[in-house]
Amino acid sequence: MRRFVTILCAVLMVFALLTQVWADREFYGNVEKLPTGGYIGEWVISGKAVQVTQDTDLDFDHGPAVVGSYVKVEGITFEGKFIAKEIETKRGR
Secondary structure: OHHHHHHHHHHHHHHHHHHHHOOEEEEEEEEEEOOOOOOOEEEEEOOEEEEEOOOOEEEOOOOOOOOOOEEEEEEEEEOOEEEEEEEEEOOOO
């Protein structure tokens, strides 16, 4: 029984770590910094570093992404970095 409890605790700890590593997240904020020369690279949105890759879906239906734009960001945290799956401009609030 003791061995079962030990294994169960280990499995639960691994699960907890994996869900934190791969956790989907969504937040809204204002663009504070964009990479030079395009959109690929590190953005800063409301104080958070956001990695934008060639696979990030950029939706600019409500205007271009510029410093000061209000955006919705969806992505995952992986190895301590937030990687955007989608960034969508929104109407200012």
